Amino acid sequence: MSAPEAQRSAPLRALRPSAKVLPEHARSHNRSLVLQNLYRGGLLSRADLARETGLTRVTISDLVAELIGDGLVVETGQREEGRPGKPAILLDINRAGHRIIGVDLSDTGVFRGAVLDLDGGIVTRMEAETDGAEGDEVAAIAVQLVRDLVAAADAPLLGIGIGSPGIVDLAGTVLSAPNLGWSDVALQQLVADATGQPVVVANDANAAALAEHSFGSAVGDFMLIRVGRGVGAGLILGGTPVYGSRFAAGELGHVVVGTDGGDLCVCGKHGCLETWLSVPHLTAGLAAAPDAASRDAVLRRAGERLGIALAPVVGALNLDEVVISGPVELLDGSLTEAAIETFRARTMAEFHGDLTVRMSSLGQDIVMRGAAAMVLSGRLGVS
Amino acid sequence: MSAPEAQRSAPLRALRPSAKVLPEHARSHNRSLVLQNLYRGGLLSRADLARETGLTRVTISDLVAELIGDGLVVETGQREEGRPGKPAILLDINRAGHRIIGVDLSDTGVFRGAVLDLDGGIVTRMEAETDGAEGDEVAAIAVQLVRDLVAAADAPLLGIGIGSPGIVDLAGTVLSAPNLGWSDVALQQLVADATGQPVVVANDANAAALAEHSFGSAVGDFMLIRVGRGVGAGLILGGTPVYGSRFAAGELGHVVVGTDGGDLCVCGKHGCLETWLSVPHLTAGLAAAPDAASRDAVLRRAGERLGIALAPVVGALNLDEVVISGPVELLDGSLTEAAIETFRARTMAEFHGDLTVRMSSLGQDIVMRGAAAMVLSGRLGVS
DNA sequence: GTTTGTTCGTACGCTTTACTAACAAACATG
DNA sequence: CATGTTTGTTAGTAAAGCGTACGAACAAAC
CATH class of the missing domain: 3.30.420.40 (ATPase, nucleotide binding domain)
Structure with missing residues (x-):
């Protein structure tokens, strides 16, 4: 959800200065690796972690000792299983402690x-x-x-x-x-x-x-479209957010969609994505509609425009998924369906047919x- | 330049398996760091490299010895300068040797x-x-x-x-x-x-x-549009190529552009980017044009369509640059100008106004x- | 009840990596 | 010629991870 204006002289994102890497950086990476595995699976033993990460049990023990010392990890008791051998001591992130x-x-x-x-x-x-x-x-x-x-x-x-x-x-x-x-x-x-x-x-x-990446069900490369007062997007490729060279990635609200005009936008252009899709425009359109059929048409038109805007982006990036976040009563249903249909009609199924488009399940707290x-x-x- | 069809069950790109990192990986990273500095600047001394990378002279000496042993780096003589101190031994990538x-x-x-x-x-x-x-x-x-x-x-x-x-x-x-x-x-x-x-x-x-990133003048995040028999794109974000989840990133040729129809494409849709921009379509259009003015109109129409397709992509990614590669006589001039004009009319200058659109200078060998x-x-x- | 095999976690020593400290070599300057 | 500077190298040290080996704890088999 982005602002209609931004300053012209935004600083350029610093290009990766290609810094040196020391062994201690490797250590901190492996530390994160342990935490990631614990965070997801939870309740793993040191031996489990060793198998999972490829590090040796010795190294894992060392890392875990450090993490326990930092209060980030706790032992949660023994695994009660009928397996032979010494029972494993289960570990977890110190979830209650932070x-x-x-x-x-x-x-x-x-x-x-x-x-x-x-x-x-x-x-x-x-x-x-x-x-x-x-x-x-x-x-x-x-x-x-x-x-x-x-x-x-x-x-x-x-x-x-x-x-x-x-x-x-x-x-x-x-x-x-x-x-x-x-x-x-x-x-x-x-x-x-x-x-x-x-x-x-x-x-x-x-x-x-x-949030959709960490707590939702999004996997792989995806874009989240956030519809509210304005329209904005967040993009995650290969597990990493995309910021853009001037930190303006995802500023899609004031991109003109289609070649057949459209309403006048606050930015001065006609047919910006916001003039089709933003909540104020949608509610205004719905209020002006006389019956259910024309209300549905308003939503479908907005969905079509979203599909039109999505096609080149998905084509360029070969995304797995597009997730839409915003008022469910407006966005779910006809609007999303129309977006999918439009998108499919405008791209090649062989390349981008397996794209899924859906509402976020994380609601208002996203x-x-x-x-x-x-x-x-x-x-x-x-x- | 991409194929009109692709198989439906393309394998999913493996998601980063989050591998462990050992000190030796750090070593290889630093090795590359030395090579990168030599590759760009060339003719640097060990002390220069130490200053450049932040590693110590000792470590650099060690790395350089290894690289000389591998035949990748050579000493090219002493620096002849009127500076005090021991004269530096200049190093360079073994350019002639590979x-x-x-x-x-x-x-x-x-x-x-x-x-x-x-x-x-x-x-x-x-x-x-x-x-x-x-x-x-x-x-x-x-x-x-x-x-x-x-x-x-x-x-x-x-x-x-x-x-x-x-x-x-x-x-x-x-x-x-x-x-x-x-x-x-x-x-x-x-x-x-x-x-x-x-x-x-x-x-x-x-x-x-x-090529444009390494040998051309492209800096930062950019997309290269390749126009030939078809239309394809390559994308580099943060210095790294984008492949897409099913390796189909950049497959823009068969994305429909605009909402006002267009010619029938071999893929069965109307108004694909290729039907506006590909070399066969452009030459056919030019051949059918009766005079210079209408030939110019053909090129401008193609450029407009490119601008329309670019707007959402640049908006989503906040690119620095779009580079066009293909036959100069067709693409340079009216076509590129129209693309720039169209793009500017469809995005917010505050976000994306500093985008540059230009022809590649690398020609046929790109x-x-x-x-x-x-x-x-x-x-x-x-x- | 004992033996056997398995699994877990840890102790020790080694290799790799990069660092700090110190130093010899080579040059310019006064 | 003495002095200061810069370069590159030689020690010695700290960190990180590995391989080996070992005690502890348990299940299964006899």
């Missing part, structure tokens, strides 16, 4: 946040009305919400994740978010200073995509949970 | 190959007519061409790179290339068995994109040179 804070700044008029457990489950919810505030004022509201959440956490925090609208660079600075009146707001720094916790900030659609997934990914290397 | 073989199978009726030096310069050219052969027969022609090139090489080979039309998986098997009558042809294995050399096979558009770049990348880690 919490994550996830915040969603993308809603209109309200900031939503939560204390989450390591599985993305919500422990405590909080909201803060923004009352049309802008700039520093609304930033202060966000910081206060995070402070309240930190105070409400019932276990040590792993970190704080924030999904913000607009363009966000890799340092967690919101380069531009017109809806909040933000321009070059160093949100990550701001919240880190206020709480002393590790903070990750990313675009809300990217966060949502990560950004908060995605923000939590960002923390998991950053702190544990779990993806 | 050759690469690059092959382009994407042309109609002829396979083109070359012996190249490490900078992508062409030392010896060869061609082989295919005379409409198909299947195993045409594969044998390709293998023989490679054999002849190997025999013609005047220095030890670093490896063999092949750019093939169609869908190619990571193991170098051509899953599908209708123009050649290929289906599941293990080309890499075939050529490796015939020559005993390291072989890399990839889609021709991906190879071309890599695929062969890209194939050589694949070898460089695979064998030296140079990208």
Whole structure:
């Protein structure tokens, strides 16, 4: 869900400077590998981990000892099985011992946040009305919400994740978010200073995509289309989010779709994807429709436009899946069906026929949970 | 340039199995790091490399000794400068001591190959007519061409790179290339068995994109559009090629563009990108045009369609650059101009205004040179 | 009840890797 | 000629993972 405007001089993403790699980096990679296996499967023994990772039992024991020392892993008892041999000591991530804070700044008029457990489950919810505030004022509201959440956490925090609208660079600075009146707001720094916790900030659609990747059922390469006040997308290729050279990847809302005009958009163009698909336009269209059939036509038209926009992107990237996130009552059903039909009619089944298009199952909390997934990914290397 | 059909049950790209990392992997990474710096800058001393990479002089000396032992690096004499201190011994990649073989199978009726030096310069050219052969027969022609090139090489080979039309998986098997009558042809294995050399096979558009990345002026994230008998694309994000989940990334030729119909395509749909942009369609359109003005209109219409197709892709990925490769007399000029204009009219300048669209400067040899770049990348880690 | 085989986790020593510290060689400058 | 600088190399050290070996704990077979 993106802002209609962004600053022209956004910094270029630094090209991978090809840094040296030391053995200790390998160590930290293997540490993450252990955590990933524990995170997914859970309840594995050291010997299981050795088999799973290819590392030796000795190395695994060493890594696990380190992780237990850091409080990230706990022994949860013995495996009770009728197998011969010494019974295994089961390990798991210290799920009860840590919490994550996830915040969603993308809603209109309200900031939503939560204390989450390591599985993305919500422990405590909080909201803060923004009352049309802008700039520093609304930033202060966000910081206060995070402070309240930190105070409400019932276990040590792993970190704080924030999904913000607009363009966000890799340092967690919101380069531009017109809806909040933000321009070059160093949100990550701001919240880190206020709480002393590790903070990750990313675009809300990217966060949502990560949630679908971590907690939803998305596998492989996929794009998440987020429909709300605007239209934005988050993209995950090979397990890694795509940010774009100027951090504006997924800014699809103001791309013109089709060659037959369309409504005038706030950006000045006609036929932007937002003029077909955004929630305000959809609800307006539905309200103006006299009967059920024409309401269905509104939804189908929007779905068709989505399919038209998807075709070249899926063609270029050969995606596995497109996930749609937003109000179910609007998006599920005719709209999604029309999108699929249109997409299929416009691409070659041999290349892209196995693409699946579906609604997200994560509902309203998708950004908060995605923000939590960002923390998991950053702190544990779990993806 | 891709095949109109591909098999339906293409294998899914294996998802990163999250392998363990050993210190020796770090070593090989640092080895590549040294080679990359030498490859680009050239003529650096060990101390220079240490400063450049952040590794110590000791480690660099060790790595360089290994690389000299492998014949990949040579000392090229002392630096003659009026600086105090011991004069530096300059190093460079052993450019004269190695050759690469690059092959382009994407042309109609002829396979083109070359012996190249490490900078992508062409030392010896060869061609082989295919005379409409198909299947195993045409594969044998390709293998023989490679054999002849190997025999013609005047220095030890670093490896063999092949750019093939169609869908190619990571193991170098051509899953599908209708123009050649290929289906599941293990080309890499075939050529490796015939020559005993390291072989890399990839889609021709991906190879071309890599050439533009390595030898051309493309920086950052970009897409290369290859216009020939068909239309295909190669995509490089963050310095790495994008293959797609079923290796069909870049298969844009049979995506329908626009919402106002279009000519009937061989695939059965109307208005595929190929029906606007491919060389056969362009030349046919130009031949049918009565005067210069209407010939220009043909080119502009094609450019517009390209711009329409580009808009959602660039929007989703926030690319820096789009490079077009193909017959200059058709593509450069009105067509490219129209593509740029159309693209700008359909996206937000604030997000994607700094996109550049231009012709490739690598000409006809782009695929062969890209194939050589694949070898460089695979064998030296140079990208 | 004992033996056998299996599995688990750990102790020890070794190899690889890159680092720090120190030093000789070679040059410019005063 | 003495001094300072830069280069490349020679030790010795710390980290990481491996292979081997071993004790502990259990099931199954006799």
